[in-house]
Amino acid sequence: MPTPDRIRAELRSLLEPARVLDDPASLARARRDTWVVSVWRSLQDGPIPNPACVVRPTSTAEVSAVLAWASRERVAIVPFGAGSGVCGAVLAPEHSVVVDLGLMRALKHIDEVALLATVEPGLLGSEFEDLLNKAGYSMGHFPQSIALSSVGGWVATRAAGQYSTKYGNIEDMLVAFEAVLPNGEVVRTRAVPRAAAGQDIRHLFLGAEGTTGILTEVTYEIHPLAPSTEKVAIAFPSMHDGLEGLRAIMRAGWRPAVLRLYDEIEAGRSFAGAAKDGESLLLVLTEGPPELTKVEIDGAVRIAAGAHGRAVGPEPVDSWLHHRNKVPGFEYFLNQGMVVDTIEVAATWDRIDALYSGVLAGMRSVPGLIVASGHSSHSYGTGTNIYFTFAGRPEQPNGIEDLYFRIWNAAMEATLAAGGTISHHHGIGRVRREWLEKELGSAYPLLTTVRHALDPLGIMNPGALLPDPQGSRA
Amino acid sequence: MPTPDRIRAELRSLLEPARVLDDPASLARARRDTWVVSVWRSLQDGPIPNPACVVRPTSTAEVSAVLAWASRERVAIVPFGAGSGVCGAVLAPEHSVVVDLGLMRALKHIDEVALLATVEPGLLGSEFEDLLNKAGYSMGHFPQSIALSSVGGWVATRAAGQYSTKYGNIEDMLVAFEAVLPNGEVVRTRAVPRAAAGQDIRHLFLGAEGTTGILTEVTYEIHPLAPSTEKVAIAFPSMHDGLEGLRAIMRAGWRPAVLRLYDEIEAGRSFAGAAKDGESLLLVLTEGPPELTKVEIDGAVRIAAGAHGRAVGPEPVDSWLHHRNKVPGFEYFLNQGMVVDTIEVAATWDRIDALYSGVLAGMRSVPGLIVASGHSSHSYGTGTNIYFTFAGRPEQPNGIEDLYFRIWNAAMEATLAAGGTISHHHGIGRVRREWLEKELGSAYPLLTTVRHALDPLGIMNPGALLPDPQGSRA
Numbered sequence: 004m005p006t007p008d009r010i011r012a013e014l015r016s017l018l019e020p021a022r023v024l025d026d027p028a029s030l031a032r033a034r035r036d037t038w039v040v041s042v043w044r045s046l047q048d049g050p051i052p053n054p055a056c057v058v059r060p061t062s063t064a065e066v067s068a069v070l071a072w073a074s075r076e077r078v079a080i081v082p083f084g085a086g087s088g089v090c091g092a093v094l095a096p097e098h099s100v101v102v103d104l105g106l107m108r109a110l111k112h113i114d115e116v117a118l119l120a121t122v123e124p125g126l127l128g129s130e131f132e133d134l135l136n137k138a139g140y141s142m143g144h145f146p147q148s149i150a151l152s153s154v155g156g157w158v159a160t161r162a163a164g165q166y167s168t169k170y171g172n173i174e175d176m177l178v179a180f181e182a183v184l185p186n187g188e189v190v191r192t193r194a195v196p197r198a199a200a201g202q203d204i205r206h207l208f209l210g211a212e213g214t215t216g217i218l219t220e221v222t223y224e225i226h227p228l229a230p231s232t233e234k235v236a237i238a239f240p241s242m243h244d245g246l247e248g249l250r251a252i253m254r255a256g257w258r259p260a261v262l263r264l265y266d267e268i269e270a271g272r273s274f275a276g277a278a279k280d281g282e283s284l285l286l287v288l289t290e291g292p293p294e295l296t297k298v299e300i301d302g303a304v305r306i307a308a309g310a311h312g313r314a315v316g317p318e319p320v321d322s323w324l325h326h327r328n329k330v331p332g333f334e335y336f337l338n339q340g341m342v343v344d345t346i347e348v349a350a351t352w353d354r355i356d357a358l359y360s361g362v363l364a365g366m367r368s369v370p371g372l373i374v375a376s377g378h379s380s381h382s383y384g385t386g387t388n389i390y391f392t393f394a395g396r397p398e399q400p401n402g403i404e405d406l407y408f409r410i411w412n413a414a415m416e417a418t419l420a421a422g423g424t425i426s427h428h429h430g431i432g433r434v435r436r437e438w439l440e441k442e443l444g445s446a447y448p449l450l451t452t453v454r455h456a457l458d459p460l461g462i463m464n465p466g467a468l469l470p471d472p473q474g475s476r477a
Numbered sequence: 478m479p480t481p482d483r484i485r486a487e488l489r490s491l492l493e494p495a496r497v498l499d500d501p502a503s504l505a506r507a508r509r510d511t512w513v514v515s516v517w518r519s520l521q522d523g524p525i526p527n528p529a530c531v532v533r534p535t536s537t538a539e540v541s542a543v544l545a546w547a548s549r550e551r552v553a554i555v556p557f558g559a560g561s562g563v564c565g566a567v568l569a570p571e572h573s574v575v576v577d578l579g580l581m582r583a584l585k586h587i588d589e590v591a592l593l594a595t596v597e598p599g600l601l602g603s604e605f606e607d608l609l610n611k612a613g614y615s616m617g618h619f620p621q622s623i624a625l626s627s628v629g630g631w632v633a634t635r636a637a638g639q640y641s642t643k644y645g646n647i648e649d650m651l652v653a654f655e656a657v658l659p660n661g662e663v664v665r666t667r668a669v670p671r672a673a674a675g676q677d678i679r680h681l682f683l684g685a686e687g688t689t690g691i692l693t694e695v696t697y698e699i700h701p702l703a704p705s706t707e708k709v710a711i712a713f714p715s716m717h718d719g720l721e722g723l724r725a726i727m728r729a730g731w732r733p734a735v736l737r738l739y740d741e742i743e744a745g746r747s748f749a750g751a752a753k754d755g756e757s758l759l760l761v762l763t764e765g766p767p768e769l770t771k772v773e774i775d776g777a778v779r780i781a782a783g784a785h786g787r788a789v790g791p792e793p794v795d796s797w798l799h800h801r802n803k804v805p806g807f808e809y810f811l812n813q814g815m816v817v818d819t820i821e822v823a824a825t826w827d828r829i830d831a832l833y834s835g836v837l838a839g840m841r842s843v844p845g846l847i848v849a850s851g852h853s854s855h856s857y858g859t860g861t862n863i864y865f866t867f868a869g870r871p872e873q874p875n876g877i878e879d880l881y882f883r884i885w886n887a888a889m890e891a892t893l894a895a896g897g898t899i900s901h902h903h904g905i906g907r908v909r910r911e912w913l914e915k916e917l918g919s920a921y922p923l924l925t926t927v928r929h930a931l932d933p934l935g936i937m938n939p940g941a942l943l944p945d946p947q948g949s950r951a
Contacts, residue, residue, distance in 0.1 A: 117825035117859050118728070161673035172671060178859060190919045195898035196823050196860030197646060199635035199684055200905055200913060201942055202927060204920045206680035210673055224858050227728060254592070254701060256765040291730040292776055298768040349670050351591035384698050385591050385652060386670030424669035431674055439674060445664045446678045449931070453676060456930035457923075468675055 005076050007055035007098055013076070014058055014100065017068045022059040022106070033057045033083045033101045037151075038091035038434060039333040039344050043403055046337060054081065054095035059106045063181060063189055063219040069102060070217065071187025079465050080185070082213035084156030085127060087148045089345070090432025092160065092212045092467040099465075102217060104155060110134050111220070119178055119194055121222040124155020140225040143170030143260075146428075147328050155218040161210040163388075163428035165327065167381045168253075169260035169290060170226070172428070174209050181220035182208055185458045194222050207457065212430055213464035215457040231293035233300035234320035237285040237312040238278045242266040243356060245283035246379065246387070248310035250352045252287075252303050253382050259299055261288035263323070266359075268376035269392075273326075277319045285312065286320045341373070341396045342407045346414045349381070349388035350423035358421035359389050365417035371395045371406045381427065388427040431468045439469070479550050481529035481572055487550070488532055488574065491542045496533040496580070507531045507577050508569040510562035511625075512908060513807040513818050517877055520811060528555065528569035533580045537655060537663055537693040543576060544691065545661025553939050554659070556687040558630030559601060561622045563819070564906025566634065566686045566941040573939075576691060578629060584608050585694070593652055593668055595696040598629020614699040617644030617734075620902075621802050629692045635684040637862075637902035639801065641855045642727075643734035643764060644700070646902070648683050655694035656682055659932045668696050681931065686904055687938035689931040705767035707774035708794035711759040711786040712752045716740040717830060719757035720853065720861070722784035724826045726761075726777050727856050733773055735762035737797070740833075742850035743866075747800075751793045759786065760794045815847070815870045816881045820888045823855070823862035824897035832895035833863050839891035845869045845880045855901065862901040905942045913943070 005013070007025075014023045024030075030053050035041040044051060055078075060066045073080045079099035086093060095101050104125035112121045113135070120142070122131055128149040135141055144164040146152060152162070158180070163172040170176070179194040192204055207215055239245035245264045252262065263286040270278035278284040287303045289296040304314045336343040350358040359377060366375040375393040382388075391414060397406040415438045418425050425435050425442045440447045454469055455461075461472030479487070481499075488497045498504075504527050509515040518525060529552075534540045547554045553573035560567060569575050578599035585595045587609070594616070596605055602623035609615055618638040620626060626636070632654070637646040644650070653668040666678055681689055713719035719738045726736065737760040744752035752758040761777045763770040778788045810817040824832040833851060840849040849867040856862075865888065871880040889912045892899050899909055899916045914921045928943055929935075935946030 114825070114827060116724075116827040119825065119859060161677075163671070163673075174677070188919070188922075190923065192920050193896065193898070193916075193918070194825055194859070196825060196857040197637070197855070197862070197901060198823065198898040198916075199637075199900045199902045200898060200909075200916050201686075201924045202682075202684045202689075203635075203648070203680050204917070204923050206677050207923060207927070208676075210676050212675075215676075226730070226858065229730070250590075256700070256703070256769070292772075294772040294776055295730070295769070298766075298772055302766055302768055349672065351588070351593065351668055351670060353588060353590040381671070383670040384700065385593060385668070388670070422667065424667070424672040424674060426673045427671060428673045435674075442667075442672075442674050443678070444667070445662070446666050448662075449664065449678050449681060450675045452930050453681070453927065456926050 004078065004098060010055040010078060010100060013072065014056060014069065017072060018058055018060065018065055023056050025056040029057050030054060033086065033103050034095040036086045036088035036091065036093035038089055038432065039342060040404060040407065041091060041094060042333045043337055052097040054099045054101045057101040057103050059103045061106045063183065066102065066183045066217050066219055067187045067189055070183050070185055073100060073462050074186045074460055077460060077462060079462050081464050082217045084124060084153030085151055087151035088160060088430065088432060090430050090434045092430055092432035094433060094466065096465060104153065107219065113138055113140065118225050119222050120225045121220060122154050123220055124153060124218045126154050128152050128154055135225055136228065139228055141228055142176065142223055143226050144173065144176060147330065150328060154221055158209055158218055158221060159212050160430035161428060163381050165380065166260040168262050169258050176223045177205055177209065177221060178224055179222040180205065180208060180218055182216040182218045184216045185460065185463050207453065212432065212468040214454050214468050215463065229290035231291060231296045233289045233296040234317035235287050235300050235304055236277055236315045236319035237287065237304065237307045238282045238315050239285065239312050240282060242283045242359060244311045245285055246355055248285060248307040248312045249379060249382055249387060251306045251310050253384055255302065255306055257299050257302050259287050259289040259303060261286060262382045263378060263380050265378040266376055269378050274319045277315045284319060286323055288320055336394065340400050341394055342403050343394045345390060345392050347388055347390040347427040347429055348418045348423045348425055349386060349427040350421060351386035354422045355387055358418060358423045361417040361421045362391060362414050365413035366393050366410050369409045369413050371397050372410060433466060478552065478572060484529040484552060484574060487546065488530060488543065491546060492532055492534060492539055497530050499530040503531050504528060507557045507560065507575045510560045510565065510567035512563055512565035512906060513816060514878060514881065515565060515568060516807045517811055526571040528573045528575050531575040531577050533577045535580045537657065540576065540657045540691050540693055541661045541663055544657050544659055547574060547936050548660045548934055551934060551936065553936050555938050556691045558598060558627030559625055561625035562634060562906060564904050564908045566904055566906035568907060568940065570939060578627065581693065587612050587614065592699050593696050594699045595694060596628050597694055598627060598692045600628050602626050602628055609699055613702055615702055616650065616697055617700050618647065618650060621804065624802060628695055632683055632692055632695060633686050634904040635902060637855050639854065640734040642736050643732050650697045651679055651683065651695060652698055653696040654679065654682060654692055656690040656692045658690045659934065659937050681927065686906065686942040688928050688942050689937065703764035705765060705770045707763045707770040708791035709761050709774055709778055710751055710789045710793035711761065711778065711781045712756045712789050713759065713786050714756060716757045716833060718785045719759055720829055722759060722781040722786045723853060723856055723861060725780045725784050727858055729776065729780055731773050731776050733761050733763040733777060735760060736856045737852060737854050739852040740850055743852050748793045751789045758793060760797055762794055810868065814874050815868055816877050817868045819864060819866050821862055821864045821901040821903055822892045822897045822899055823860060823901040824895060825860035828896045829861055832892060832897045835891040835895045836865060836888050839887035840867050840884050843883045843887050845871050846884060907940065
């Protein structure tokens with residue numbers, strides 16, 4: 004393996020030298036994502052492994068040149084979108100090269116007939132959505148991270164947005180892509196509405212967390228801005244009743260854009276005026292033709308009433324729309340000696356009650372946990388997700404990591420015991436890696452097979468998603 | 478490679494001997510699917526390659542034993558569902574073993590809360606749907622072949638059904654599966670509503686046409702029987718206007734279960750009372766809560782009116798529902814010296830007009846073509862498919878194959894020239910294999926990579942989808 008000095012020198016012969024960075028600020032910015040453990044470690048005094056450099060390509064050809072070189076030299080490559088991931092998928096090993104896609108941010112084309120938008124991977128989600136809005140369109144994809152995450156990162160992590168019940172998740176939106184394979188070869192697919200031409204190649208990159216190559220262009224389905232929106236909040240006596248109401252709405256065949264069900268803790272925290280003590284609160288938002296949104300909101304209210312739901316007006320939905328993407332950073336809590344994180348999991352309807360109560364019980368059994376709560380934010384015909392939030396405070400400040408991993412361990416084991424999936428839309432990264440084999444069971448080796456087939460040298464984001472194939476890097 | 482005698486003897490030590498068949502009728506039944514070229518060749522006097530035998534396993538363990546043995550002995554395996562494929566994906570090479578899944582046909586479980594049905598792969602689609610109906614459910618998947626095709630074959634070919642605009646295609650319905658890998662290992666996935674846990678393993682089997690293993694169980698999403706249905710047919714002055722009307726309905730955000738647009742030839746043939754000479758005809762059927770179906774059908778009619786559409790009542794939809802799965806077999810035409818086939822392709826909305834007219838012009842330029850027509854049967858936000866039907870008659874009866882391939886060649890080249898995909902839902906098999914590299918372009922090698930990674934010995938259905946990795950078998 005070449006020395007860091009040689010790595011930088013060779014990359015400066017491939018790219019404009021000013022876009023091969025190794026100053027401390029550049030390394031600190033791009034060597035990790037927003038996993039709270041990485042944030043915590045960056046606040047400590049201890050030594051932090053640093054990549055050899057951060058490169059900032061401006062074209063597919065440059066990404067290709069960097070990867071072809073890395074394959075020849077067996078140098079580890081860490082793709083970096085916007086660094087908003089919360090699972091540690093970006094944590095650059097010593098002597099690796101971070102490929103920061105932040106300069107590849109062009110919206111290349113909007114096709115107003117085919118309803119497609121083609122964009123480079125480094126554009127931020129909110130910038131992309133703003134550009135679409137100005138043209139009269141929306142992607143319909145609203146992850147809470149939209150102002151912090153990149154349009155390419157969404158594919159790598161299998162993102163889901165707040166309007167997913169109507170518009171689907173990222174795998175339903177990605178129509179075509181361009182990517183550079185680990186050996187530098189460029190792969191482009193064509194935009195077609197649907198095909199039966201062998202396996203769907205998009206799924207080699209969706210959820211791969213950068214282990215199969217680097218996306219250099221994505222083409223997403225877009226929608227004309229919806230002409231009508233209706234909103235209502237519905238209070239339920241309990242989370243159990245709320246989940247039954249949610250299931251009944253989906254079972255009836257309604258697909259409102261937004262269905263968010265908060266448990267009594269979160270409803271009390273954010274919507275105290277609307278939900279009484281102990282009640283859960285469901286937010287419903289429908290989008291589309293006015294004739295549809297009207298009957299859909301009425302349908303949801305009527306069905307919810309059969310599950311002891313009580314409509315309480317649109318105000319809680321408006322309040323959520325206003326505040327929905329504001330979250331305090333992890334540092335705020337760490338500086339007070341607390342660790343806060345979120346864990347999103349999912350299960351089929353027959354298991355969701357047990358998953359919700361089992362995960363909460365598991366987390367609450369960990370000494371040092373202060374509070375744990377959850378809401379459902381993505382529903383399907385077959386089930387829904389629960390997005391848990393927890394806060395803990397160790398007895399000693401240096402007990403942060405130990406407490407954190409104990410709580411995660413409790414949540415993951417309880418999820419698997421309830422028959423749920425350990426990750427709904429944040430991905431695996433490093434925080435969930437040790438449970439992935441239990442998640443996939445007999446299918447786990449297929450993931451390793453695919454990874455090895457596409458990246459036989461094991462240079463792509465080693466340590467994310469799967470154990471580092473070379474075993475030596477974090 | 479072992480001799481056919483040894484193959485049969487060894488398999489009779491693994492399976493009950495009566496389920497290892499080599500009588501001429503059994504071989505003739507399972508050695509091929511319903512590709513018209515295979516039908517034609519079976520009507521001729523010439524020699525036909527025969528597999529060594531047909532085995533009929535009754536359990537996953539038996540499938541596993543057969544595949545483990547085949548891997549050790551390097552014997553080619555051809556999975557056989559119900560033989561309804563029309564692209565030649567089943568065409569057993571000499572000395573191969575056909576694994577006929579027709580005895581694995583149990584509906585194992587219906588989960589009425591999670592809305593899941595788990596079934597063995599060999600059950601026929603219509604039998605499965607009938608069992609669901611009796612329990613108050615439907616899969617919402619209605620390929621025209623439903624009475625002839627198997628529930629496992631749907632996954633292998635990436636099937637689409639007539640109600641796909643509402644319920645999606647097979648990739649949207651498959652929740653979990655069990656499969657046997659080429660080496661005999663058994664892979665099972667868990668039923669979860671959605672996950673972000675690495676690449677979606679289902680897509681290694683969806684569309685693989687039996688090249689990555691044999692499905693032994695599938696779990697599909699189901700739906701309560703819809704409480705309401707509304708129907709209307711809408712006549713348009715031309716196919717161009719009809720396609721614009723179709724696009725406008727999808728663009729507005731409506732998703733009726735059925736949207737079928739027939740060109741003037743097919744409208745005149747099947748719905749002469751409803752469509753005037755030269756008109757195209759759109760069938761619309763909505764399903765769901767009665768409040769939804771009412772506004773959706775009204776919405777479709779109103780939007781269509783803006784594209785010169787004229788509602789002509791529900792009768793054509795009723796007529797289609799009555800006749801929709803009745804098609805004369807290929808033999809009927811072959812016996813009259815004619816060859817008839819269908820070719821389904823798709824394109825984005827900006828290209829669909831050019832695709833429709835380009836493919837028809839291409840086919841009509843082939844001497845011997847009698848008639849070619851098309852309809853759209855599966856629409857998406859980004860585009861739609863066209864399902865072409867052609868009939869041709871060569872000057873000499875022995876010119877059938879030559880004429881057939883000339884017409885297919887014209888259709889495939891015109892589809893690619895228009896920027897469409899060469900296959901919407903019938904798959905690749907052998908009839909489209911030579912165009913797959915043009916279809917996928919730089920992504921084509923990834924398909925080969927995946928195939929080789931999952932089946933390094935190249936024993937699984939050699940010659941289907943991709944060229945036989947050993948190069949020697951058809």
